[in-house]
Amino acid sequence: MIIEAATATDGIHEADLQHRPTAKMRTRGACPTLAAPMPTGDGLLVRLRPAGGALTPSQLATLARSAAAHGNGILEITARGNLQIRGLRAESVEKLAADIDAAGITVPNGPAIEISPLHGIDPQETSDPAAMEMALRSALRDLIASPRLAPKLSIVIDGGGAFGLSALSADIRIVALSPTDWLVAINGDGETATRLATGPTAAAISVVDEILNLLVTLGQGRRARDIDPALLRPRFPAVDNLRPPPSPAVTMPLSGLHRLADGITLLGVRPEFGQMRANDLTALLERASALGATAIRLAPGRGFFLIGLPADRVAAVQTAAAGYGFSAQDGETSEHIAACSGAGACGSAFYETRSLARRVLAAAPVLFDGSLTLHLSGCAKGCAHARPALTLTGTAEGYDLILNGLAAGQPDERIAGGRIDFAIERLARSIEDNRGAGESAAACLTRLGATGVSKALRQE
Template identity: 80%
Template sequence: MSIEAETAIDRTGKADLHGRPAVAMRRRGACPALAAPMPTGDGLLVRLRPAGGALTLAQFAGLARSAAAHGNGILEITARGNLQIRGLLAETVGQLASDIDAAGITVPDGPAIEISPLHGIDPEEKNDPAAMEMALRSTLHDLITSPRLAPKLSIVVDGGGAFGLSALSADIRIVAQSDADWLVAINGDGETAMPVAIGPAETAVSAVGEVLSVLAALGQGRRARDIDPALLRARFPAMDNIRFIPSRAASIPFPGPHRLADGKIVLGVRPEFGQMRASDLIALLDLADAHGATAIRLTPGRGFFFIGLPADTVPAMQIAAAGRGFSAQPGDNSEHIAACAGAGACGSAFYETRSLARRILAAAPGLFDGSLMLHLSGCAKGCAHARPALTLTGSAAGYDLILNGLAADRPDERIAGGRIDFAIERLARSIEDNRGAGESAAACLTRLGATGVSKALRQE
């Protein structure tokens, strides 16, 4: 799939108020894999998921060095636990691919299959998701790699355990029910997905093949939500008789140390807002290696686990992580902010998202009670967060504030650039003054609505 097929650029010659050419990125629905990197405001972006979401420390450090040599040295971990490398050029993507191959990193063809991050090492795991991923890729290879499937088709294999994937929405979910049976469901997360089949691994693989066949036949990038229920029941006549207990998202924050059922320690680490510089990552990996860490597992929530650290080395690793721009402590409010690369890292962005994020964390801690996500988007593309949130979108005139919406939605209030700090302080104070007993920040904002928020922001 060519870059040109995925992206259209407005070449009208128009410029924004900063004098920059107007660039309209289209068809952002495509996954920017190695074979088809995505043009962004800071060059080409590649997204990849190593097999099993697992890397050795040497492999991760090698990726960081390659990102610095062939890109702009910025790496990101997405909300689904995939790696992004930014700032590449057309002539350096191939060099990055060569480095990945030389490091022995396997990046399977087709859509990413996300599996439980602690697969194979979590004693509470019900079944092996890595083995299921291998079975899917080997048995259904031609279907999984079909160009008729949507570029962002999502497949999740959840083996259970301490850190399951029930919070991740997916087109197709394969969830371990026991050491023998798997549930296959479509279009949703652990609570909302519709079950279509249940049984041993062979049954699950066959059911996934049926769903993929339907999607490939529909073509035109269709997703599981587009399948006609009548067609689904024709393929799976027993689906309405399936009895299962929906899995709910675990409330355990992953940053910080976690003792597994067998007594082993894993340390969850999140780069600030999911983004890290290669030099900081390499330094942290070198220290982890010196302390005895043996492996890395990428995880949803924009972070990763260190595997194999002795318990007595964890405090030193947490301190070192904080000094390099990583959080390794539970309860860090930055986990409630989704921020894109921002100005300085992306030419499309109108403001420095991370700088503003830090100011908001300091000035308005009351916003971060866990009830809402703040999305700071440098422009209307909304790269960092694809779900409704309290959103600040950068524009040529300043900032667009959107309540429970996407970066490209119509703003509920426009804020001049020089008034953003004042506006955030007014918003936080309004929530503090109007919040009822036991009411969350999100519930208070919903009750105030656009009219109440606008009134608060306009008060002097």
């Protein structure tokens, strides 16, 4: 059912609705690299993954200044911990690349290989994923660079430790079981991936070699999900018997102050909804460097870790971060919102996701008890969040509400554009009125179901 279209007095937010896609929706099959930037609603987009996700404050500041000089000054950190620079032009991409080279930033070729953000500094790490990445790239250099591999093919190397990558889905997962042995799995996260084989580094690389060759043989752009399980069993006889490796019961959150087992201090920082302006980032980095920060690690979850701050200076950086639009405190409610770039930054988006996010935070705090993620997706591609969530997908008519699903899923309710604020308020009121003692927002919505939620949204 579509909630009735609003009149001019119903509080339509023109900023949400003024940017409408006019071009055909792009698929998510492309990966916007320096060599192949992606056209978006605000120019060209480039996605970078520096080697190991590691940068110095000076290097990241250089990227920020370059983004301002050659793009529109907007940078983003993705859910997988990659850096995006927006608003570039065809003639300015080469200038950005030159600045990257001059700063000594290495961006490896081929599909992204994502490793634990605290690699090499976390004493709880099971094994060094950076060493495994180097060995993998050395042994399979030509294969990894093959143009027959899908541009968005993903490889995760999880060395374990305080900030593991078990929640990160990938085509190929390499997980440390011990200082010498690794598990190789495909198509999923730490729980859902199909486990193929275990063994020392050389054996693990051999398995990856076989999987990549199989993908090349299957044809251009194939992903791990396209591999027929019948092809796996003859090659990997242990496929039906391997159990998932144990994962820590609690993993380190991103934002806030953390101390590793050996006393090293970390400060996790998240730009609001993953997006930041170059001048704000530069100012924060200058302040953090002056107070002792020496290194940066990009991290899944749309943020980064500042490393090297003396413990007694962390509070000053946290205060500065808040002033520049960053969250550096654990428990911020905005961490429970996954928002894509939205209208004005992406030609496919139907509404301004960040504007709506701020209104939802103010109008419906009951949603943010930590039990669910609110996914604000400008269109059905769902770029910001690939897992089921409470989702609002932009459409030509307004919004699709999916209670627990993906952006392209079947809507549980359709909401006309001018009624979105009313719908959010009614949804929050419904939870407040119906939630039992100790019941979470997610559990309440599940119990109410589509029928109960639909009834609440139609009430005046």
